[in-house]
Amino acid sequence: MLYYFLYPLHTVFSGFNVFRYITFRTIWAGLTALLICFFFGPWVIRKLAILQVGQYVRNDGPQTHLKKAGTPTMGGTLIIFSVVLSTLLWSDLSNYFVWIVLLVTVGFGGVGFVDDYLMQVKKQSKGLSARGKLGLQIVIALLAGILVYVNPDFNTCVTLPFLKNISPNLGWGYIFFAPLVIVGASNAVNLTDGLDGLAIGPVIVAAGTYMIFSYIAGHVEISGYLQVGYVAGGGEMTVFCGALAGAGLGFLWFNAYPAQIFMGDVGSLPLGAALGTVAVITKQEILLVLVGGLFVVEALSVIFQVGFFKATRGRRIFRMAPLHHHFELKGWPEPKVIVRFWIIAIMLALISMSTLKLR
Numbered sequence: 001m002l003y004y005f006l007y008p009l010h011t012v013f014s015g016f017n018v019f020r021y022i023t024f025r026t027i028w029a030g031l032t033a034l035l036i037c038f039f040f041g042p043w044v045i046r047k048l049a050i051l052q053v054g055q056y057v058r059n060d061g062p063q064t065h066l067k068k069a070g071t072p073t074m075g076g077t078l079i080i081f082s083v084v085l086s087t088l089l090w091s092d093l094s095n096y097f098v099w100i101v102l103l104v105t106v107g108f109g110g111v112g113f114v115d116d117y118l119m120q121v122k123k124q125s126k127g128l129s130a131r132g133k134l135g136l137q138i139v140i141a142l143l144a145g146i147l148v149y150v151n152p153d154f155n156t157c158v159t160l161p162f163l164k165n166i167s168p169n170l171g172w173g174y175i176f177f178a179p180l181v182i183v184g185a186s187n188a189v190n191l192t193d194g195l196d197g198l199a200i201g202p203v204i205v206a207a208g209t210y211m212i213f214s215y216i217a218g219h220v221e222i223s224g225y226l227q228v229g230y231v232a233g234g235g236e237m238t239v240f241c242g243a244l245a246g247a248g249l250g251f252l253w254f255n256a257y258p259a260q261i262f263m264g265d266v267g268s269l270p271l272g273a274a275l276g277t278v279a280v281i282t283k284q285e286i287l288l289v290l291v292g293g294l295f296v297v298e299a300l301s302v303i304f305q306v307g308f309f310k311a312t313r314g315r316r317i318f319r320m321a322p323l324h325h326h327f328e329l330k331g332w333p334e335p336k337v338i339v340r341f342w343i344i345a346i347m348l349a350l351i352s353m354s355t356l357k358l359r
Contacts, residue, residue: 030086030242030243032090045260048074051121074263076263076266091236096151100148101281108273109266115265148281157170157229158170158285160286192322197338202342203272210282214236215235218234237282257338290348291348294341304317
């Protein structure tokens with residue numbers, strides 16, 4: 001919005017020329033989102049406490065979590081508000097991809113909000129049914145896949161890390177591949193959100209990583225030099241990722257151990273979906289498995305645990321799934337689990353960025 005109104009004034013005052021630069025707008029998008037979270041965070045926490053929107057803690061989980069019962073949740077509303085507003089302020093609103101990623105973010109946020117509302121406000125223990133929640137996610141992600149596919153300038157080839165000369169073209173099958181990436185990322189982040197700041201930290205790291213990928217994908221010369229697929233208009237995803245990282249940092253101020261607020265499904269579902277959508281748009285879909293490797297491992301730990309439990313009639317691989325609970329029950333203090341998982345997320349991000357130079 002600011003770009004749309006202020007950049008044309010560069011013909012009158014040259015200082016407004018800075019609004020043409022994606023790097024400038026990305027920095028300020030991140031700062032704007034961070035400050036929105038920082039200043040509105042205390043008010044949101046008080047409001048949720050007054051409404052008695054408190055975290056429910058299972059009795060069969062780690063006993064140290066029982067003291068968290070009643071902590072305000074649904075803080076993801078603050079994250080989504082910050083990301084959307086900041087993106088609207090600093091991005092080029094004529095860009096097709098900006099509206100797709102905002103559609104997915106708000107749509108998945110709506111699904112998470114309804115689920116949290118039924119559980120936390122209406123006190124329905126299960127919220128949305130698993131089938132209903134997944135169904136809504138698939139519908140939104142499928143719509144995003146169609147919108148991406150019908151863009152005449154979009155390439156339906158899939159980029160394979162380490163194998164830049166091999167790019168299978170999925171054609172119309174990309175419509176179904178994109179939802180797989182988006183929905184998978186959404187639920188992986190959702191499963192990781194179990195400790196104070198555990199999920200938002202890696203989300204910030206992943207957003208920062210895709211901020212770099214987005215800038216490269218949208219730059220003709222750099223993408224050509226690195227042999228990365230050029231995506232016309234994809235550079236605007238840099239601004240969105242900056243807003244996502246900034247909002248994450250602002251939320252972490254209150255979500256850090258011991259947390260004053262939790263994000264809930266209204267936060268974890270859209271954050272993962274947003275990362276998945278950016279990965280699709282920037283043509284770094286498969287690389288999300290590495291960038292978000294921590295989320296993948298957390299999700300797989302649940303899948304393996306459930307599968308092994310059913311196959312062996314009661315035996316378990318881990319003491320508890322998702323994986324972070326396993327380490328808690330082994331005696332690791334919660335802050336140690338969180339920081340060590342953050343370190344792993346950073347290492348995976350660095351490895352993923354190294355693939356830009358690998359042929």
